[in-house]
Amino acid sequence: MVDIRSESIDRLFETILKLDNVDECYKFFEDLCTIKEIQDMSQRLDAAILLDSGENYQNVSKKIGISSATISRVSKCLNYSNGYKLALQKIKEGK
Numbered sequence: 001m002v003d004i005r006s007e008s009i010d011r012l013f014e015t016i017l018k019l020d021n022v023d024e025c026y027k028f029f030e031d032l033c034t035i036k037e038i039q040d041m042s043q044r045l046d047a048a049i050l051l052d053s054g055e056n057y058q059n060v061s062k063k064i065g066i067s068s069a070t071i072s073r074v075s076k077c078l079n080y081s082n083g084y085k086l087a088l089q090k091i092k093e094g095k
């Protein structure tokens with residue numbers, strides 16, 4: 001994966017980490033992103049959760065309504081990167 005690190009992106013992530021609850025996240029992300037962008041990100045996370053639980057591409061596509069290309073990208077990240085794995089572990093731990 002390409003290293004996208006920058007001062008600006010660090011500031012974005014640090015700001016997100018400072019938000020206290022889901023309501024604050026809604027307010028911030030509704031200003032920051034389009035509704036479609038938020039929905040797309042949530043669908044990718046849902047796909048990662050389903051793939052991690054053993055679902056196949058076809059079932060993921062039916063359940064979430066996303067393309068096989070998007071599912072393939074999520075799967076690639078699950079297999080060759082650590083971002084989704086880390087997030088899924090945090091979800092499982094209840095953090």
